[in-house]
Amino acid sequence: xxxxxxxxxxxxxxxxxxxxxxxxxxxxxxxxxxxxxxxxxxxxxxxxxxxxxxxxxxxxxxxxxxxxxxxxxxxxxxxxxxxxxxxxxxxxxxxxxxxxxxxxxxxxxxxxxxxxxxxxxxxxxxxxxxxxxxxxxxxxxxxxxxxxxxxxxxxxxxxxxxxxxxxxxxxxxxxxxxxxxxxxxxxxxxxxxxxxxx
Amino acid sequence: xxxxxxxxxxxxxxxxxxxxxxxxxxxxxxxxxxxxxxxxxxxxxxxxxxxxxxxxxxxxxxxxxxxxxxxxxxxxxxxxxxxxxxxxxxxxxxxxxxxxxxxxxxxxxxxxxxxxxxxxxxxxxxxxxxxxxxxxxxxxxxxxxxxxxxxxxxxxxxxxxxxxxxxxxxxxxxxxxxxxxxxxxxxxxxxxxxxxxxxxxxxxxxxxxxxxxxxxxxxxxxxxxxxxxxxxxxxxxxxxxxxxxxxxxxxxxxxxxxxxxxxxxxxxxxxxxxxxxxxxxxxxxxxxxxxxxxxxxxxxxxxxxxxxxxxxxxxxxxxxxxxxxxxxxxxxxxxxxxxxxxxxxxxxxxxxxxxxxxxxxxxxxxxxxxxxxxxxxxxxxxxxxxxxxxxxxxxxxxxxxxxxxxxxxxxxxxxxxxxxxxxxxxxxxxxxxxxxxxxxxxxxxxxxxxxxxxxxxxxxxxxxxxxxxxxxxxxxxxxxxxxxxxxxxxxxxxxxxxxxxxxxxxxxxxxxxxxxxxxxxxxxxxxxxxxxxxxxxxxxxxxxxxxxxxxxxxxxxxxxxxxx
Numbered sequence: 226x227x228x229x230x231x232x233x234x235x236x237x238x239x240x241x242x243x244x245x246x247x248x249x250x251x252x253x254x255x256x257x258x259x260x261x262x263x264x265x266x267x268x269x270x271x272x273x274x275x276x277x278x279x280x281x282x283x284x285x286x287x288x289x290x291x292x293x294x295x296x297x298x299x300x301x302x303x304x305x306x307x308x309x310x311x312x313x314x315x316x317x318x319x320x321x322x323x324x325x326x327x328x329x330x331x332x333x334x335x336x337x338x339x340x341x342x343x344x345x346x347x348x349x350x351x352x353x354x355x356x357x358x359x360x361x362x363x364x365x366x367x368x369x370x371x372x373x374x375x376x377x378x379x380x381x382x383x384x385x386x387x388x389x390x391x392x393x394x395x396x397x398x399x400x401x402x403x404x405x406x407x408x409x410x411x412x413x414x415x416x417x418x419x420x421x422x423x
Numbered sequence: 424x425x426x427x428x429x430x431x432x433x434x435x436x437x438x439x440x441x442x443x444x445x446x447x448x449x450x451x452x453x454x455x456x457x458x459x460x461x462x463x464x465x466x467x468x469x470x471x472x473x474x475x476x477x478x479x480x481x482x483x484x485x486x487x488x489x490x491x492x493x494x495x496x497x498x499x500x501x502x503x504x505x506x507x508x509x510x511x512x513x514x515x516x517x518x519x520x521x522x523x524x525x526x527x528x529x530x531x532x533x534x535x536x537x538x539x540x541x542x543x544x545x546x547x548x549x550x551x552x553x554x555x556x557x558x559x560x561x562x563x564x565x566x567x568x569x570x571x572x573x574x575x576x577x578x579x580x581x582x583x584x585x586x587x588x589x590x591x592x593x594x595x596x597x598x599x600x601x602x603x604x605x606x607x608x609x610x611x612x613x614x615x616x617x618x619x620x621x622x623x624x625x626x627x628x629x630x631x632x633x634x635x636x637x638x639x640x641x642x643x644x645x646x647x648x649x650x651x652x653x654x655x656x657x658x659x660x661x662x663x664x665x666x667x668x669x670x671x672x673x674x675x676x677x678x679x680x681x682x683x684x685x686x687x688x689x690x691x692x693x694x695x696x697x698x699x700x701x702x703x704x705x706x707x708x709x710x711x712x713x714x715x716x717x718x719x720x721x722x723x724x725x726x727x728x729x730x731x732x733x734x735x736x737x738x739x740x741x742x743x744x745x746x747x748x749x750x751x752x753x754x755x756x757x758x759x760x761x762x763x764x765x766x767x768x769x770x771x772x773x774x775x776x777x778x779x780x781x782x783x784x785x786x787x788x789x790x791x792x793x794x795x796x797x798x799x800x801x802x803x804x805x806x807x808x809x810x811x812x813x814x815x816x817x818x819x820x821x822x823x824x825x826x827x828x829x830x831x832x833x834x835x836x837x838x839x840x841x842x843x844x845x846x847x848x849x850x851x852x853x854x855x856x857x858x859x860x861x862x863x864x865x866x867x868x869x870x871x872x873x874x875x876x877x878x879x880x881x882x883x884x885x886x887x888x889x890x891x892x893x894x895x896x897x898x899x900x901x902x903x904x905x906x907x908x909x910x911x912x913x914x915x916x917x918x919x920x921x922x923x924x925x926x927x928x929x930x931x932x933x934x935x936x937x938x939x940x941x942x943x944x945x946x947x948x949x950x951x952x953x954x955x956x957x958x959x960x961x962x963x964x965x966x967x968x969x970x971x972x973x974x975x976x977x978x979x980x981x982x983x984x985x986x987x
Contacts, residue, residue: 238835239905242829249822253814253817256814260806262803274738281785284825292833303773347565348565354910363837364764372766387915389840389915390914393571393574393575394494398490402490402918
């Protein structure tokens, strides 16, 4: 199993966590009901203590092993300094304003792109969003630090940009509340028919 | 006996007599009252934010949509919720429980009074800084935002920092009171040494007992010096102290810059490294979430399970050793808050942010297991409110801890960091459902002890509160958390109803929590009466600082210095 885009991962996560949530609520409700029953209750399953501990350890560690193998951007992120990008863009933020190298930033589906983002004043975020509002990816932007992210765009489309970290109310129009850092179609990824997923 | 009218009950309560309360009972109840008043405030604030996020059709006055107003509410919301309400309630419970469980008087009732007063005044000041001057750097205080005087007024910053500093001073007062009581060599601890108390407090005796058992030797300690809930309180309070020091340190830093600004001197805010500051601040702040909350909660579950069942805790030595393990875990997990910070060293992300954090699944899972088995071995049990609330608390953490662990992963964090997922599916469910339902359980267990067996006004209202609160809390967390999966940011203002389906659903369930709070408050006020409520704040005739002590306790000595 692998997730080419973040939307695939989020859908899987939605389903998996919802099932887990229903399960844990049901188990404790069932447990509570049986606590009050006078007749002797037969356990459906007997969970040995060390089995339970092994399950918790496997869950905690196995989760990271699973994501490392199933989510492509994990290894890419760790090794990003040794990976050559197809495109590299330097972006600056100063007083809640983006300084983009070009608008829109345009490249092809499947390209590896490195964004180097700097801030001169406050902590911001760098986040790209699909038209339906879902997040493609994001990172924090710390002032006076090098903030870089390498991302392989396995999906095509037009993506909006905004700061994903709160940097004071000046990010918004004081009357209407409009996000002044929201850049419509900041990134356009042209579709590559060879990479189209069924 | 003639039945009282509703109005008479409202004035006089059921059979509550505040004149018979001891000084310890009164100081406990004072903090509880303030805690629930702040809870109401925080619920209103939360509902305002939910309604703003539903879009332009929300019925609120326009000013609530203004970013200055919105983010000042978002800044004070956690301060009021965590410190004004949760800290007060937890501190109240523990300043009663430690004397009760150790059968010793509280070190100082005066100090306990100072604690709730300092936290109340401090919370009110921090709230006023947001309300009047709209000081809004959020609780995260990411450097250099709190010192950004282009966006905020100087006076707002001063009032906010002083408010938070008062809260932390109150917190240190609580810590001193707890440790001075635990280490007082009176009563059952008359012949105990400080070393014995320390070994027990850190859970070392539990670990040694386990090692002795595995190696076939007799137990290291047959009768541990401190009972398990006291060990959890002792252990959690270590993190409370470290957290207070870090927050005070951050406050001093902000204050220095504000004073310089007031003096007309402009200091370079970048002289303080933003990444180093973020690591320092999250190390301390995370001790609230992943240290004291989890440990205090585990201790409360153990206590409640033993009181409800009247039986010994299952695997007590393992529980003691797990508290010791949590000592190391809680100090080493802060990096999961910095997984989206690219300058953070990868090794810290992997070790602290992912691997050590995953151990919280183990420590909290153990606490859940031990509590459930203790209850199971005592069945059949009557489904009392305290048992129901305890199970509700277990559901809360059963949902919230894995939700947090899932995000503490470099892959997931890339698309979930700073979204409503972490805000609602994780910490709102952890606090509202997990922590508060545990505290409600403790409240119903302690109610007869603290109020001298006052009859509750209505059991039906208690159950109504339970169901509304549980469904409302889980529902609000679930729907707002789903908005996070759809890309909704947690520290962002949406004025066009971008996520309004989820926000309307969250608001509906959130209003259930608020109604539940009102029902709870009504039930309590009708039980103690308005006269009783005022009476709680009047001086006590009985100065007893202990509970259930056979004889007049001797005066508690100063904290005992370490043995030579």
